Amino acid sequence: MVVPDITDTERWVISTTLRERFGQDVPFDIGDAEIRLNPSDRELTICPVIHWLVDGCHFVIMKTGDRNYRCQFFYRVHRQFGTGVNEYDDLTECAVSLLQAQADQTAEERGDLPSKRR
Numbered sequence: 001m002v003v004p005d006i007t008d009t010e011r012w013v014i015s016t017t018l019r020e021r022f023g024q025d026v027p028f029d030i031g032d033a034e035i036r037l038n039p040s041d042r043e044l045t046i047c048p049v050i051h052w053l054v055d056g057c058h059f060v061i062m063k064t065g066d067r068n069y070r071c072q073f074f075y076r077v078h079r080q081f082g083t084g085v086n087e088y089d090d091l092t093e094c095a096v097s098l099l100q101a102q103a104d105q106t107a108e109e110r111g112d113l114p115s116k117r118r
Contacts, residue, residue: 001037003063006030006048010091014050014061017095028052037064057102061094071098073105081105 011030018026029051034044050061062070069088074080083101088094 001045001065003045003047004066006050006063010050010063013091014052014095017092017099018052021099022054026052026054033062035062035064035070059098059102061091061098067091069094071095073098073102 014028015025018028031049031051032046033049035047036043037045037047045064048063050063052059057073057075059073060071064070064087067089069091070086071088071094072080072082081101083094083097085097088097
């Protein structure tokens with residue numbers, strides 16, 4: 001399967017969402033990653049990736065199809081977090097959910113929210 005590249009519209013969505021969240025332009029990079037689209041896949045698929053870094057936190061959105069996206073954030077490679085949703089069909093929803101999940105994680109670690117882990 002060939003995953004289409006990140007479009008100008010998708011770049012605009014990310015740029016606008018980040019500007020709204022952080023109150024300023026946040027630079028982001030476009031790259032590629034090899035991932036398994038399904039856990040049972042033996043072959044890796046090259047997928048376009050959007051990446052940005054804010055306050056030591058890495059944010060990643062992987063485009064896995066024409067209108068399919070996966071996301072995660074991490075501080076260190078061994079501490080990765082997601083939104084609880086495996087895949088989104090709307091980039092704006094994916095980006096907003098990712099930013100909210102990170103904000104919630106930060107608030108939880110500060111003690112502002114009750115821990116979800118028991």
